[in-house]
Structure formats: C-alpha cells, structure tokens
Amino acid sequence: MTGPLPRILAVLLKEFTQLRRDRITYAMILLMPVMQLLIFGYAINMDPRHLPAAVLSHDTSTLADSVVAALERTGYVDVRYLPRSDEELDQLIRRGQVMLGITIPPDFTRRVLKGERAQILAEADASDPQAAAGALAAVSVLPTEALRNERLGLGPPRSTAPAFEVVVHRRYNPESRSPIHIVPGLLGIILSMTLVMMTAMAVTRERERGTMETLLSTPATPAEIMVGKLTPYVVVGLVQTVVVLGMARWLFSVPMARTPAGWLALACGIVLFIVGNLSLGYLISTVARSQLQAMQMSMFYMLPSIFLSGFAFPFLGLPPWARVLGEIIPVTHFLRIVRGALLKEQVLADMGDDLLALGLFVLAVAGAALARSRTTLD
Amino acid sequence: MNERAIDVRGLNKSFGDRHVVRDVSIAVDTGRITGFLGPNGSGKTTTLRLLCGLLTPDSGEGTVLGLDFRARGDAIKRQTGYMTQKFSLYEDMTLEENLAFVARVHGLEQRRERVEDTLHRLGLFDRRRQLAGALSGGWKQRLALAAATLHSPRLLLLDEPTAGVDPKARREFWDEIHTLAADGLTVLVSTHYMDEAERCHDIGYILYGRLIARGTADALIRDSGLVTFLGEGPGIDRAAHLLAQADGVLSASAFGAAVHVSGLTREALEAALVPWRKEPYRWSEVTPSLEDVFIQLMGRERDERYTS
Ligand SMILES: Nc1ncnc2c1ncn2[C@@H]1O[C@H](COP(=O)(O)OP(=O)(O)OP(=O)(O)O)[C@@H](O)[C@H]1O
Ligand SMILES: [Mg+2]
Numbered sequence: 001m002t003g004p005l006p007r008i009l010a011v012l013l014k015e016f017t018q019l020r021r022d023r024i025t026y027a028m029i030l031l032m033p034v035m036q037l038l039i040f041g042y043a044i045n046m047d048p049r050h051l052p053a054a055v056l057s058h059d060t061s062t063l064a065d066s067v068v069a070a071l072e073r074t075g076y077v078d079v080r081y082l083p084r085s086d087e088e089l090d091q092l093i094r095r096g097q098v099m100l101g102i103t104i105p106p107d108f109t110r111r112v113l114k115g116e117r118a119q120i121l122a123e124a125d126a127s128d129p130q131a132a133a134g135a136l137a138a139v140s141v142l143p144t145e146a147l148r149n150e151r152l153g154l155g156p157p158r159s160t161a162p163a164f165e166v167v168v169h170r171r172y173n174p175e176s177r178s179p180i181h182i183v184p185g186l187l188g189i190i191l192s193m194t195l196v197m198m199t200a201m202a203v204t205r206e207r208e209r210g211t212m213e214t215l216l217s218t219p220a221t222p223a224e225i226m227v228g229k230l231t232p233y234v235v236v237g238l239v240q241t242v243v244v245l246g247m248a249r250w251l252f253s254v255p256m257a258r259t260p261a262g263w264l265a266l267a268c269g270i271v272l273f274i275v276g277n278l279s280l281g282y283l284i285s286t287v288a289r290s291q292l293q294a295m296q297m298s299m300f301y302m303l304p305s306i307f308l309s310g311f312a313f314p315f316l317g318l319p320p321w322a323r324v325l326g327e328i329i330p331v332t333h334f335l336r337i338v339r340g341a342l343l344k345e346q347v348l349a350d351m352g353d354d355l356l357a358l359g360l361f362v363l364a365v366a367g368a369a370l371a372r373s374r375t376t377l378d
Numbered sequence: 379m380n381e382r383a384i385d386v387r388g389l390n391k392s393f394g395d396r397h398v399v400r401d402v403s404i405a406v407d408t409g410r411i412t413g414f415l416g417p418n419g420s421g422k423t424t425t426l427r428l429l430c431g432l433l434t435p436d437s438g439e440g441t442v443l444g445l446d447f448r449a450r451g452d453a454i455k456r457q458t459g460y461m462t463q464k465f466s467l468y469e470d471m472t473l474e475e476n477l478a479f480v481a482r483v484h485g486l487e488q489r490r491e492r493v494e495d496t497l498h499r500l501g502l503f504d505r506r507r508q509l510a511g512a513l514s515g516g517w518k519q520r521l522a523l524a525a526a527t528l529h530s531p532r533l534l535l536l537d538e539p540t541a542g543v544d545p546k547a548r549r550e551f552w553d554e555i556h557t558l559a560a561d562g563l564t565v566l567v568s569t570h571y572m573d574e575a576e577r578c579h580d581i582g583y584i585l586y587g588r589l590i591a592r593g594t595a596d597a598l599i600r601d602s603g604l605v606t607f608l609g610e611g612p613g614i615d616r617a618a619h620l621l622a623q624a625d626g627v628l629s630a631s632a633f634g635a636a637v638h639v640s641g642l643t644r645e646a647l648e649a650a651l652v653p654w655r656k657e658p659y660r661w662s663e664v665t666p667s668l669e670d671v672f673i674q675l676m677g678r679e680r681d682e683r684y685t686s
Contacts, residue, residue: 218484
C-alpha cells in the first residue's frame with residue numbers, strides 16, 4: 001500500500017489501543033453523557049412547581065382557607081408551614097425553608113365581604129429570581145381564582161373587579177438583578193472547580209512522575225504529606241475568595257454581610273468549604289492513575305455541583321431524588337451559606353444545618369482520603 | 379551495636395499471581411558493600427523496596443538496622459537512604475530546592491550548610507539554581523545520590539546508581555562509597571556492571587526472585603566449579619556461536635578478538651575444543667570471570683525451572 005493511508009491507520013489503531021487500556025477514561029466518556037441526559041432530562045425544571053410556601057393567617061374565617069386552597073391548586077406552590085407569628089414566617093423565609101410567605105391580615109374576611117379594599121401580603125425569596133418568579137406566578141392568579149366558589153353564597157357580584165389585591169414583596173433582591181443571585185453562587189463553583197482539580201492533580205502528578213517513590217521513602221507520614229500538600233491550597237482558596245467577593249462588591253454591587261456575626265458565619269462556611277474541596281481532590285488523587293483521570297473525575301464531580309446544587313437552577317424546583325443527591329454535594333450547602341450571609345443577613349444560628357453538613361463532609365472525605373493514602377507503593 | 383545491618387529471612391512478594399520475590403533471606407554485615415546482581419526483572423528493585431518499607435512483604439521477618447523491619451518501618455526510614463532506579467527528585471525544582479526539601483523532610487540541622495557542602499562536593503554549586511530536569515542523565519544520578527546520603531544514613535540502598543554515568547564519575551562514586559563504608563555505612567547496591575560487582579565486598583545474585591548465590595567475588599568464582607579457556611587467533615570470535623552449541627560447553631562468548639569458553643568439567647570442555655586446537659588458534663586456561671559465573675548461574679537456574 002502506498003499513500004498516507006497506512007500511516008493514518010497506524011496512528012488510528014494506536015489511539016484505539018491506548019483508549020482501550022485507559023478504562024476510567026473510557027467509563028467517563030460513556031458516563032458523562034448519561035449523567036448529562038439524566039440531569040437535563042429529569043432533574044432540571046425550567047418552570048419550577050411545588051415550591052414550598054407558608055401561610056400566616058391572622059384571619060380565622062373559611063375565606064382564608066380558600067386562599068390557601070386556591071394557592072395550592074395552581075400547582076406552583078405547596079403550603080408546607082402555617083406559622084403563627086410574623087417572626088416565625090420571617091425566619092422560614094430567611095432560612096430558605098420556603099420560597100413564598102403569604103400573610104392574611106385579621107380584617108381580611110370583613111373587608112372582602114364589605115367590598116372594601118382587601119389586601120394580602122406575598123413575600124417571595126427573590127435571592128433566586130427564577131424561583132421567585134415561579135412562586136409569584138401562583139400568587140398572581142389568586143384574586144380571580146381564590147374566592148370564586150365563595151362568592152356564590154354572597155348573591156350577585158357587586159362588580160367584576162377582583163375581591164382583593166396582593167401586595168408583592170421581593171425580598172433580598174427587590175430588583176431581581178441576576179448578578180446578586182449568580183455572583184455569590186459563582187464563588188462556590190469557582191472554589192470547587194479550581195481546588196478539587198488542583199489537589200487531585202497535585203498528588204497524581206507525583207505518582208505519574210515517579211517522585212512519589214522518593215517522597216514515600218522519607219520519614220514523612222501520610223497525614224503529614226496530606227496536610228503539607230493541602231495547606232498551600234487553603235491559601236489559594238482564600239485569595240480566590242477575597243478576589244471574587246471584591247469583584248462581587250465593586251463590579252456587581254452585590255451586598256456584603258452587614259454584621260461581624262454575619263462575617264463570622266461566612267468565614268466558617270468558607271473555611272469548611274475550602275477544606276472539604278481540598279479533601280475531595282485528595283481523595284480523587286488516591287484513586288486516579290494519571291493526571292488526565294484526575295482531571296476527568298474532577299469534571300465529573302462538577303456536573304452535579306453546577307446543576308443539582310441550586311447554582312444554575314432553583315434547588316427547591318428539583319425533583320426529590322435530585323434534591324437528595326444535591327444535599328450530598330458541598331456546593332449546595334455552601335451556596336445556602338454564602339447567599340444567606342450576604343443577602344439575607346444570616347448568622348451562625350441560621351446556618352447550623354449547612355455548616356454541620358459541610359463539617360461532616362470534611363470529616364468523611366478527609367478520613368477516606370487518609371485511609372486510602374499509603375506509605376507504600378503497593 | 380548490631381553486627382548485622384540487614385538480617386531478613388523468608389522474604390516473599392507477589393504482584394497478583396506473579397511471584398516476584400521468593401523466599402529471599404539476606405544478611406549484610408555492618409560496614410559492608412554488597413552488590414546485588416541479577417538479570418532484568420529478577421526482583422532486585424522489588425527486594426530493595428521491601429527492605430526500605432516501600433512495599434509490604436507477603437511474608438518474611440527479620441531486622442534492618444537492628445529494628446524489626448515489618449513493625450519499625452518509620453524508624454528504619456529515618457536512618458536509610460534510598461536511591462531509586464528511575465530519577466525521582468523534582469524536575470521542576472532547582473538542585474538547591476531539591477536538596478533543601480530532602481534536608482527539611484529529614485529534620486536536619488544546619489540545613490543551609492549541609493546543602494551547600496553537598497553542592498560543592500558534587501561540583502554543582504554553580505548550577506544550584508538550575509532545574510533538576512535540565513541536568514544530563516549522569517548528573518541526575520549524582521544529584522540523586524547526594525540526596526540519598528544528605529541525612530547521613532546508616533544504611534544506603536542504591537538501585538543501579540551508576541546507570542549512564544561516565545567512567546570517571548563512576549570511579550569517584552565508588553571511591554566515595556568505600557569512604558562512607560569505612561565509616562560504618564552499610565551499602566546494598568544493585569548493578570549490572572561486572573567491574574562494579576568486583577568492587578563490592580561481596581555479592582548477592584538474584585534470579586527469578588530467588589537469591590541463588592551469595593559471597594565474595596572470589597568465593598563465587600571458586601564455588602562455581604567452572605573451567606574457562608581463553609581462545610585467541612584470527613577469526614576465532616566468529617566461532618563463538620559454534621562453540622556455544624558444542625556438548626560440554628556452557629557458554630562461549632566473544633571478547634574483542636578473543637573468546638571465553640566455559641564448561642563444568644575439564645574433560646568435556648577439552649573434547650569440545652578439539653576441532654579448534656590447531657593453528658592459528660591459541661588456547662590457555664584462565665580464571666573464570668564473574669561474568670562467566672553469572673552466565674552459568676543464569677543458565678543453570680533456567681534449566682531447573684523448565685525441567686521441574
Ligand atoms: N508494581 C508492580 N506491579 C506488577 N508487577 C511488578 C511491579 N513491580 C515489579 N513488577 C514485576 O516484578 C518483577 C521484578 O521486577 P524488579 O523491578 O524488581 O526487577 P529488577 O531486578 O529491578 O529489574 P531491572 O534490572 O530491569 O531493574 C518484574 O517481572 C516486574 O514486571
Ligand atoms: Mg530494577
């Protein structure tokens with residue numbers, strides 16, 4: 001045979017041979033699209049429904065009940081809480097347990113019946129404008145839908161005008177500016193992406209280049225090696241955090257924590273999150289055979305971190321199975337912490353669950369990484 | 379102090395179903411330089427790694443530097459220098475940085491002085507800011523040796539330390555090894571060079587994972603029972619492969635214009651040489667070289683392996 005064909009064939013066959021040897025790469029090539037399809041096909045919901053809501057009713061009449069019923073009929077929200085006081089409702093919204101809080105004033109029924117101007121208050125958590133839009137869609141149909149049945153008993157309608165109006169408050173981001181939502185979240189994504197990948201490569205590189213043999217023949221213990229390797233990246237992570245927060249503040253006018261307690265809460269979250277990511281990278285490095293594999297595994301981890309954490313799409317709009325997965329991912333908790341501290345004036349007490357989750361993640365992953373690091377080459 | 383720097387028995391190691399080190403028992407007296415020889419893939423590197431705790435043996439017991447080598451790996455590592463077969467210092471760090479790292483990880487005092495001394499001794503002081511990856515192969519070996527001895531270990535495990543090193547540097551290297559050994563350092567060094575084997579106090583020969591010969595070079599030659607003839611004359615080197623086929627000849631190989639022919643019994647060897655005992659060839663009996671002995675050992679073990 002002549003011409004370029006035999007040489008092309010030679011290179012082509014060599015490429016296939018190498019690809020076949022690299023099992024993990026092979027698996028990733030197949031798993032990535034499967035995971036992407038599952039996430040985009042099933043988990044992501046551009047039109048989130050069944051968002052959690054709370055209704056605080058100061059009015060005991062059945063009229064208020066029909067407002068709740070009408071709200072649920074829309075399918076956009078599920079009324080999960082019936083708080084008793086303004087403080088309770090406020091806390092539910094501030095801690096992100098509900099996307100929407102409805103307050104029905106004490107004189108609501110009386111005013112409707114009298115045909116006076118009746119109002120209910122709808123407070124949406126607009127720190128995620130997309131989710132807030134979903135929740136507020138439910139609210140917008142209330143005036144025409146809520147009292148349709150009740151009116152029958154009141155004789156002929158006095159007018160075609162709605163029986164009441166809804167006052168909407170978009171809390172935490174009244175202008176629904178997307179940078180206020182995206183930029184704090186981006187901090188979580190940037191930290192994960194760089195830190196997991198960098199540590200995953202840092203150890204794999206030693207193995208790939210053979211320097212691990214020298215390192216292991218020294219008296220350094222696995223724990224010492226791990227701490228020594230990760231500490232510089234803690235500094236890297238902190239520098240990144242300062243840069244991102246600075247840019248958020250000065251370029252995008254993202255609000256910052258307003259109290260020392262808020263900063264303290266944020267700092268705790270950031271440190272735990274950085275250490276968690278580094279530990280995860282280290283764990284990956286104990287599994288990956290080559291730097292390429294380490295890179296692929298890090299990318300693989302980023303997929304759910306972006307799509308199931310509440311970064312790209314509202315967390316509460318995800319189906320339950322996706323939320324369970326999301327809860328395992330540290331970014332999910334970090335996003336709540338950073339948005340909570342920056343936008344919602346949360347303090348440590350408000351983010352106990354998320355800090356605990358991050359802490360457990362750090363312990364579990366760092367423990368696993370340490371258990372997997374060997375003092376030997378076998 | 380313990381007389382034996384290394385005293386291990388029944389060392390075994392398998393990778394999957396490959397039994398790579400088989401029942402190796404090895405004792406090395408303090409202050410001795412032991413050459414570790416054997417063909418490629420015979421298990422030299424694996425044995426050295428087992429001894430310095432880089433691999434976990436499947437079985438085996440004994441002491442290294444007087445410490446239980448399976449339980450006290452950490453303490454042993456502190457007093458052992460290990461030079462890997464493949465260069466394994468940081469190529470993206472300078473010579474100085476590499477040595478400083480080694481000094482630090484061993485917790486040495488007067489780090490700066492020791493690093494500078496070492497650089498001077500190697501003649502690398504002027505190039506201390508150069509990246510290790512930019513060194514030529516021979517210089518990398520010398521740097522690696524310096525790194526392995528920086529913390530003044532009591533035991534030095536060297537895996538083919540002079541591969542690719544020029545003759546002058548090799549001589550300097552061996553002179554230094556002997557100086558260190560005179561001060562009580564114990565050295566176990568793997569090599570493929572016969573001249574280096576001869577510079578060791580004694581030799582261990584490993585084949586297919588078994589330590590099959592142990593002792594001084596002279597003893598190994600004596601115990602081999604080998605008879606060797608040296609043949610000279612025009613074109614005799616081309617007869618080597620014919621001789622190798624002959625009955626009674628264990629090995630025949632050309633050395634320049636001469637040929638070494640070895641066999642186990644004088645009678646059989648003489649008989650094989652008859653066709654060549656004529657002008658212009660000249661034959662004389664010589665002491666077998668270590669190489670003759672090793673080639674014989676290799677052949678013997680192979681036969682046993684395939685017949686059993
Ligand atoms: N990590 C490993 N996994 C599987 N097999 C291994 C491993 N390390 C070594 N081996 C096998 O063990 C055998 C002995 O290898 P070893 O490196 O000890 O030989 P060696 O005597 O040092 O050879 P050389 O002279 O070529 O350096 C070889 O067959 C090799 O393929
Ligand atoms: Mg070797």
